[in-house]
Amino acid sequence: MAEEKVGFFKRLVQGLGKTRDNIVSGMDSIFNGFSHIDDDFYEELEEVLIMGDLGVQATYDILDDLKGKVKAEHIKEPMQCRELLIESIKEQMDVGETAYEFEEKTSVVLVIGVNGVGKTTTIGKLAGKLKAQNKKVVLAAADTFRAAAGEQLKEWANRAQADLIGGQEGSDPASVVYDAVASAKARHADVLLCDTAGRLHNKKNLMEELKKMNRIIDREFPEAYRETLVVLDATTGQNAMQQAKEFNEVADITGIVLTKMDGTAKGGIAVAIHAELGIPVKYIGVGESIDDLQKFDADTFVRALFTTGDGEEGENS
Numbered sequence: 001m002a003e004e005k006v007g008f009f010k011r012l013v014q015g016l017g018k019t020r021d022n023i024v025s026g027m028d029s030i031f032n033g034f035s036h037i038d039d040d041f042y043e044e045l046e047e048v049l050i051m052g053d054l055g056v057q058a059t060y061d062i063l064d065d066l067k068g069k070v071k072a073e074h075i076k077e078p079m080q081c082r083e084l085l086i087e088s089i090k091e092q093m094d095v096g097e098t099a100y101e102f103e104e105k106t107s108v109v110l111v112i113g114v115n116g117v118g119k120t121t122t123i124g125k126l127a128g129k130l131k132a133q134n135k136k137v138v139l140a141a142a143d144t145f146r147a148a149a150g151e152q153l154k155e156w157a158n159r160a161q162a163d164l165i166g167g168q169e170g171s172d173p174a175s176v177v178y179d180a181v182a183s184a185k186a187r188h189a190d191v192l193l194c195d196t197a198g199r200l201h202n203k204k205n206l207m208e209e210l211k212k213m214n215r216i217i218d219r220e221f222p223e224a225y226r227e228t229l230v231v232l233d234a235t236t237g238q239n240a241m242q243q244a245k246e247f248n249e250v251a252d253i254t255g256i257v258l259t260k261m262d263g264t265a266k267g268g269i270a271v272a273i274h275a276e277l278g279i280p281v282k283y284i285g286v287g288e289s290i291d292d293l294q295k296f297d298a299d300t301f302v303r304a305l306f307t308t309g310d311g312e313e314g315e316n317s
């Protein structure tokens, strides 16, 4: 168990490597470079946070919080601000107590997002996670736009040992959802995970299709706990933010999955999205294999973000 935890944290530390280099090295040079806390100090800090893709909203919130604490606690040393900053980011990123309730309930999870962000992969990983908790999982291949999409989900279903309900290429995605709901109910499944298309003939179609699927689930399975996850590719930075906003207009988004956190310098976008939309980042993807999905834990995330070296030093704290 302890070993598993070490591996977990190390992977996260490695995954956030580029983000860390981007934000933390910039910040540490400010903490070390300034001898006292003044306007210039705050300005440079602001610049690093914004450059690190934390976003304007989160940056202001974090700096306001920091300034308040510096005043209240009569802090004089720039270096003391490091801990306060870490605390403040952590507080911003709290997912809330009910974030993972769907894992424990009879639930339907709709997974949405533009093409290529990692929806299908995330569903595969989630199915694997739930299976490991002895849950009965059904996957709905409601991306009928591409023939390959169903095949890809089938592979994940096999890997995760989940049941799959699919449809013909070009068939109505909402009808696949309908069938999948019926099947999940008949089998007394715990969780139904619905994969959706990232691209249809145009964006309007895509959004209409999502609304239709939502209506079907509401009508056919009103007793199910609902979760709607938007998957965003962290490497796309501000575009990811834009996508989250657009999906937020057509669906009741309950959480965000931020993928490809391995190998991006833009992991700070996690903080920006949460601050700006008020929607928690619930999972992060840190690779392409089945265990490369992690629950977003603010404490671990911030610790990984601020751990320098090979990740050893964060384990005991």
Ligand SMILES: Nc1nc2c(ncn2[C@@H]2O[C@H](COP(=O)(O)OP(=O)(O)OP(=O)(O)O)[C@@H](O)[C@H]2O)c(=O)[nH]1
Pocket: 113, 114, 115, 116, 117, 118, 119, 120, 121, 122, 143, 149, 197, 198, 199, 259, 260, 261, 262, 263, 284, 285, 286, 287, 288, 292
């Ligand atoms: N490195 C890395 N790659 C990922 C991650 N998540 C997904 N990918 C890769 O991203 C690519 C696209 O993933 P998919 O799951 O097919 O994306 P999708 O959103 O279902 O795409 P469409 O079905 O075309 O809309 C694949 O090559 C995945 O292996 C991640 O967390 N890290």
Ligand SMILES: [Mg+2]
Pocket: 119, 120, 121, 143, 149, 195, 196
């Ligand atoms: Mg897909």
